[in-house]
Amino acid sequence: MKEYNPKEIRFIVNGKRVTVKAHPLTRLLDVLREDLKLTGVKEGCGEGECGACSVLLNGRLVNSCIIPVGSVDGMEVETIEGYRKSKKYSVIEDSFAEESAVQCGFCTPGFVMAAEALLSKNPAPTEAEIREGISGNLCRCTGYDPIVKGIKRASEKGKGLW
Amino acid sequence: MVEAGRAVKMYRPGTFREAVEIRAEYNTIPLAGGTDLMVKYRKPAGVLPFFTRPVEFIGHLNELKYTEKGIEVLRIGAGVNLSEILKNPDIPGSLKEAASQIAAPGIRNMATIGGNICNASPAGDMLPALYCLDASLLLAGKNGLREVLLSDFITGPGKNSLRGDELLKEIYFPLRHYDKIYYRKVGTRMANSLSRLSFTGLVKWNGKIISDIRIALGAVAPVVVRSREIEKEIIGRSSAEVSGITDEILLSYKKLLHPINDQRASAVYREQTALKILKEFLEHRIRL
Numbered sequence A: 001m002k003e004y005n006p007k008e009i010r011f012i013v014n015g016k017r018v019t020v021k022a023h024p025l026t027r028l029l030d031v032l033r034e035d036l037k038l039t040g041v042k043e044g045c046g047e048g049e050c051g052a053c054s055v056l057l058n059g060r061l062v063n064s065c066i067i068p069v070g071s072v073d074g075m076e077v078e079t080i081e082g083y084r085k086s087k088k089y090s091v092i093e094d095s096f097a098e099e100s101a102v103q104c105g106f107c108t109p110g111f112v113m114a115a116e117a118l119l120s121k122n123p124a125p126t127e128a129e130i131r132e133g134i135s136g137n138l139c140r141c142t143g144y145d146p147i148v149k150g151i152k153r154a155s156e157k158g159k160g161l162w
Numbered sequence B: 001m002v003e004a005g006r007a008v009k010m011y012r013p014g015t016f017r018e019a020v021e022i023r024a025e026y027n028t029i030p031l032a033g034g035t036d037l038m039v040k041y042r043k044p045a046g047v048l049p050f051f052t053r054p055v056e057f058i059g060h061l062n063e064l065k066y067t068e069k070g071i072e073v074l075r076i077g078a079g080v081n082l083s084e085i086l087k088n089p090d091i092p093g094s095l096k097e098a099a100s101q102i103a104a105p106g107i108r109n110m111a112t113i114g115g116n117i118c119n120a121s122p123a124g125d126m127l128p129a130l131y132c133l134d135a136s137l138l139l140a141g142k143n144g145l146r147e148v149l150l151s152d153f154i155t156g157p158g159k160n161s162l163r164g165d166e167l168l169k170e171i172y173f174p175l176r177h178y179d180k181i182y183y184r185k186v187g188t189r190m191a192n193s194l195s196r197l198s199f200t201g202l203v204k205w206n207g208k209i210i211s212d213i214r215i216a217l218g219a220v221a222p223v224v225v226r227s228r229e230i231e232k233e234i235i236g237r238s239s240a241e242v243s244g245i246t247d248e249i250l251l252s253y254k255k256l257l258h259p260i261n262d263q264r265a266s267a268v269y270r271e272q273t274a275l276k277i278l279k280e281f282l283e284h285r286i287r288l
């Protein structure tokens, strides 16, 4: 059987085709940050618990710190750098600002991706649903309530967008 | 650039058949969602995870992502992830309850049911519900398929009887209706915490008589605790009768619990909490 020893791994990041040279077990997080310089994707815990490394994989929320890049061969990844060009992002950005949902900001890209994943499935979530949607994300500064309110506000302001 | 840690050989089969051949030939570590493996073999940032044997990706194989509802049996492909389990109307509530309290959405989007089973962790949260459903597994190896009861497959903490040439293909169980489902998970934090213990109870009533009951406890012994003998003692009784023998039932279960001390909870805590949840179930939760 042929070894999977790709000279290059190809996938799509923020709408663009990319090819990277990396061992297939390299963490997607490292490829995004180091090879593609997408440093909006953060490393907090490195073991799936904090959500700072959240990205969308074929539209679904995942933790890029525990995904080997070989697993995403041929798939589509969206990071905060791609998402921030959208109208939806600006609604979330404004709503987070209005609710003071950002302090140091380290967790914010992850929360924004989690918010997008939630709203795309459920455009008018209840508070409980919002808390469930961001349950994989940790924030050391805000105490979460402002983030929950920020997402609620985004869902109202962005009515019809999601 | 990521520093070369240990660059093991890699495989990415195109079909499940090929996946089994690769496993048989190279004794690979199959990687489905990777949510257990990537944490287990993790190294510091920028260093390759340290896998000890060749790795084959299987998470992309659509052939393992099916559910098939027959008249009497439900079949779930090993590659179905926990988010898909939550969405699927054919999947029984008891399995959904368990899946809903595992990790958080981002992990559930990757984590597979097959990975949870093969990992065979005493804290594996799909296991008690699957034990209650009398789940069996379909394993594919170089000489064809083999069927095994889940409770026989898991042999100890982190240990299973998967042979070197085999992959888990499917989980299946008889479809039955239960009137009551009681699920409890005790962890440190709502999301992303492994169980200190978990409990699944299923009850079926025939009028005022319990016609079927299933009880399974996770993380209180090296493997899931389920006792058909004790269940038989309960079946055929009314709720008043069960109340009369609750203490005896608790004592019988107590003998089966062999919890460990670890960083998540002490053995004493695990035992006492397990018995309290069991008591709550028997006294208040089994009734319609």
Ligand SMILES: Cc1cc2nc3c(=O)[nH]c(=O)nc-3n(C[C@H](O)[C@H](O)[C@H](O)COP(=O)(O)OP(=O)(O)OC[C@H]3O[C@@H](n4cnc5c(N)ncnc54)[C@H](O)[C@@H]3O)c2cc1C
Pocket (backbone or CB within 6 Å): A047, A048, A049, A066, B029, B030, B031, B032, B033, B034, B035, B036, B037, B038, B039, B058, B078, B079, B101, B102, B103, B104, B107, B110, B111, B112, B113, B114, B115, B116, B117, B118, B119, B123, B124, B125, B126, B162, B166, B167, B168, B169, B192, B193, B194, B195
């Ligand atoms: C932050 C975090 C929180 C978590 N919380 C929980 C929790 O609350 N409860 C819980 O039970 N688990 C939890 N887990 C553990 C994990 O997510 C689950 O066990 C998951 O279901 C594993 O599936 P996977 O596909 O990711 O497995 P993988 O990591 O891909 O594989 C796990 C094991 O199974 C083997 N394997 C996988 N598929 C097959 C197959 N088809 N045939 C043969 N062998 C196979 C692998 O070789 C490996 O040994 C958590 C993990 C993280 C990172």
Ligand code: FES
Pocket (backbone or CB within 6 Å): A042, A043, A044, A045, A046, A047, A048, A049, A050, A051, A052, A053, A054, A063, A064, A065, A066
């Ligand atoms: S860095 Fe990935 S979840 Fe914490």
Ligand code: FES
Pocket (backbone or CB within 6 Å): A101, A102, A103, A104, A105, A106, A107, A108, A138, A139, A140, A141, A142
């Ligand atoms: S704003 Fe600082 S960690 Fe969330």
